Amino acid sequence: MFSLVKQSYEAGWYTLDNVKTFVQARMITQDEYKEITGVDYDTPTVAPTV
Numbered sequence: 001m002f003s004l005v006k007q008s009y010e011a012g013w014y015t016l017d018n019v020k021t022f023v024q025a026r027m028i029t030q031d032e033y034k035e036i037t038g039v040d041y042d043t044p045t046v047a048p049t050v
Contacts, residue, residue, distance in 0.1 A: 006036045
């Protein structure tokens with residue numbers, strides 16, 4: 001999956017948000033996200049519900 005996401009990102013078919021989706025789905029790791037995008041993965045926070 002890493003190679004496909006990397007190639008798609010480099011071709012401009014995926015945005016940073018698209019690549020984040022693969023991390024959230026556990027299809028690539030946070031380290032692989034950084035390797036693909038060059039940007040640290042920012043772990044999304046879930047706002048508490050009241």
